[in-house]
Amino acid sequence: MIELYHVWKRYQKASWALSxxxxxxxxxxxxxxxxxxxxxxxxxxxxxxxxxxxxxxxVIIGGRNILRIPNHKIHRIRRHMGIVxxxxxxxxxxxxxxxxxxxxRVLGAPPKDLKRKVFIALRMVSLQxxxxxxxxxxxxxxxxxxxxxxxxxNNPRIxxxxxxxGNLDPALAHEIFTLFKEINAQGTTVVxxxxxxxxxxRFGGRVLSLHEGKLRERDAE
Amino acid sequence: xxxxxxRYFLREALHNLxxxxxxxxxxxxxxCFSFVTVGxxxxxxxxxxxxxxxxxxxxxxxxxxxxxxxxxxxxxxxxAVRSSPLIGSVRAVGPDQALDRFRTNFPxxxxxxxxxxxxxxxxxxxxxxxxxxxxxxxxxxxxxxVRKLAAVEDVQYNREWAxxxxxxxxxxxxxxxxxxxxxxxxxxxIISNVIKxxxxxxxxxxxxxxxxxxxxxxxxxxxxxxxxxxxxxxxxLSLLIVLALIKSFPLYLGSSLGALxxxxxxxxLSVSQVFGLLGGGGLVGFLGSLSSIxxxxxI
Numbered sequence: 001m002i003e004l005y006h007v008w009k010r011y012q013k014a015s016w017a018l019s020x021x022x023x024x025x026x027x028x029x030x031x032x033x034x035x036x037x038x039x040x041x042x043x044x045x046x047x048x049x050x051x052x053x054x055x056x057x058x059v060i061i062g063g064r065n066i067l068r069i070p071n072h073k074i075h076r077i078r079r080h081m082g083i084v085x086x087x088x089x090x091x092x093x094x095x096x097x098x099x100x101x102x103x104x105r106v107l108g109a110p111p112k113d114l115k116r117k118v119f120i121a122l123r124m125v126s127l128q129x130x131x132x133x134x135x136x137x138x139x140x141x142x143x144x145x146x147x148x149x150x151x152x153x154n155n156p157r158i159x160x161x162x163x164x165x166g167n168l169d170p171a172l173a174h175e176i177f178t179l180f181k182e183i184n185a186q187g188t189t190v191v192x193x194x195x196x197x198x199x200x201x202r203f204g205g206r207v208l209s210l211h212e213g214k215l216r217e218r219d220a221e
Numbered sequence: 222x223x224x225x226x227x228r229y230f231l232r233e234a235l236h237n238l239x240x241x242x243x244x245x246x247x248x249x250x251x252x253c254f255s256f257v258t259v260g261x262x263x264x265x266x267x268x269x270x271x272x273x274x275x276x277x278x279x280x281x282x283x284x285x286x287x288x289x290x291x292x293x294x295x296x297x298x299x300x301a302v303r304s305s306p307l308i309g310s311v312r313a314v315g316p317d318q319a320l321d322r323f324r325t326n327f328p329x330x331x332x333x334x335x336x337x338x339x340x341x342x343x344x345x346x347x348x349x350x351x352x353x354x355x356x357x358x359x360x361x362x363x364x365x366x367v368r369k370l371a372a373v374e375d376v377q378y379n380r381e382w383a384x385x386x387x388x389x390x391x392x393x394x395x396x397x398x399x400x401x402x403x404x405x406x407x408x409x410x411i412i413s414n415v416i417k418x419x420x421x422x423x424x425x426x427x428x429x430x431x432x433x434x435x436x437x438x439x440x441x442x443x444x445x446x447x448x449x450x451x452x453x454x455x456x457x458l459s460l461l462i463v464l465a466l467i468k469s470f471p472l473y474l475g476s477s478l479g480a481l482x483x484x485x486x487x488x489x490l491s492v493s494q495v496f497g498l499l500g501g502g503g504l505v506g507f508l509g510s511l512s513s514i515x516x517x518x519x520i
Contacts (some may be wrong), residue, residue: 007243072437089429093240106435108223150433183313 001027002048002158002189007057007211009043017043018054019213021045025191027157030184033193035210041193044210045053045162048191050074062157079107082151082159082188086166088143089152090135096122097131100150107154121149125179130216141172145179152183159183161192177203186200226439234446241419245451248411252455252505253462255404256498258492260463262397263498268488269390276383282308282360284346284367285375287505294372295344301370307363309351315344343374405505407457411508412448420444420514444508452506456498463490 002025009018017040025031035040046052047059051065059066066077082103090099100121104114122128125145137145144164151159161180164174177192177199184190194200200207209216238245284302303311314322319342324331334341336460350360364376420427430440467487490498 051432075431075434075436078432079435081434083432089425091426091429099423102430103231103433105226106430106433106439108226110223111225115224 001025001059001062001193003058003060004047005058005060005210007044007047007054007059009040009047010056016213018047021057021210021213021215023180023208023215025131025189027189028187030181030190030205031192032205032207033210034189034195034197034200034207035167036195039210040213041210042162043213045160045191048158048160049078049083050155051100075106079154080156080157082148082156084144084147084151084159084161085163087139087168088135088147090143090146092135092217095132095134096127096138096146099135099146100153103150103153117153118149120154122146124152124182125149129206136175140167141175144168144172144176148176148179148183152188156188158189158191161190161194163193163195165196170198173199228443230285230446233443234450237419237423237443237451238447238512241415241422244418245413248415248451249458250407250456251404251411252408252452252502253458254458255401255408256459256502257462258397258404259401259501260459260498261487262394263494264463264467264487266390266394266397266477267494268486269386269393269446269491271488273383273387273390276379276386280350280360280383281379282347282348282364282367283377284348284373285377285378286344286346286372287374290372294370297371298367298372299346301367302346305348305363307350307352307355307359310347310349312347312349314347315343316340316344319343319345334520399496405501408452409505409509409512411489412451412506413513416444416510416513417452417516418446441514446512448508448510448513449503450506452502452504452509453499454502455506456502458497459502460490460498463487 002023004021004023007018007021008016010016019040021040021044033044035041043052047054048061050059050069053067061077062080067072069077085148091102094102099119100118101114104117109117119128119131122131125148127142127145127149129148130138130142135146138146144167148164151161159180164180165176168176173196180190180192181203207217235515282302284298286298290298299311299313302308317340320334320340323342324334331428360378364378368376467489470487
């Protein structure tokens, strides 16, 4: 479960990026965070994996207040999360296999287990045939699918996606969201940050809307 | 650390070394140059120490006799030397024998002898000390007594030479280690800066590793391995160069040094010195890398 209590965030002397945000996302939920550019969507999602530390408030993930975890132990929380970005963040000089395997290597997975899990993750995103390609040899849609495979390869409890379809055309975006739905169907909590109202309308789910850092909830419709 | 992780770290470190090979070759050259300096110093000072040791083991008092001394006086001088309780062996060396010895030991100086026309060497008595550990004062007392004899022209004692050679060895070590120390310090900063550049070049990769839950150690170890590999490789390369110098020095320069050849000569490094240099290289690489990731890889 994800819980935020009275979270405020201000970058230096700028206006508030998050303003008294409180929310609860139960396990297994499929949830959108939406709003116009600069509304605080990315800041909110970054607070969930503690890339951003709130100015005030509490962030509780799986019953643990992640703001009280020392920096050198934050990896323990991140190992239960998968994170997908708009710019994919793949390692260009490493093959698809290694890009996905890195999430298991940090856990010290044995080689046999690692190969099996990477293959399963790539099969899930239909990229098993591209396992030895480099990311630069793939289309944008394929690169994002590799990023999703990396995010889910260690069966995370939470999947966070920050504008995952921002660089993709509508057909590919639909494909990616279908994947997120499938992942969610397996019990993973999925939180997607997007401003694409059409996709939200099509896929449905809980919608948290941000405007100038303030949160309000609305229907997918 | 599991074998799989260790394999991963080594592969990453070697891959990164290859990826930024130009800067690594540059730093390797500097490390190598630094350790060549230290290796040469160790080799030269090792030779000087060994020479001093040889001289100390064979402490000899050489008594030069006057050319015009009557035979009776000569015999008296030899008898006086033989009767001393400090002396273990006595050997009389005639002028012809001394001349032959000089010709053999210093072939470059043969011309000087030919120009002289006569044999300049006097008869001498070489008296080996019974015990190398005998106090210097007792030997000096004995020499003073011998000097008083009518047939004696001069007396030389090679303990002074051993001391001089040893002092020269210490001087070479001091100067060499000072220079080597400065160069090794430079190597440290170069490794540190190269690793810093590597960290900056791989910032996005480090970011991804952090996001997938990598520990600080997991991110840092490949950089440390890079530093250690650079250090050991640089030191290893320097050992090869020192070996080449040891082999080629007598062939190309040794003979031109003439009488100094005995003093200015390279000696093979001992096994402990070889491992010391390799370990030193690894340590410099490790510390250089550590200082860099400590400052530029705060996670």
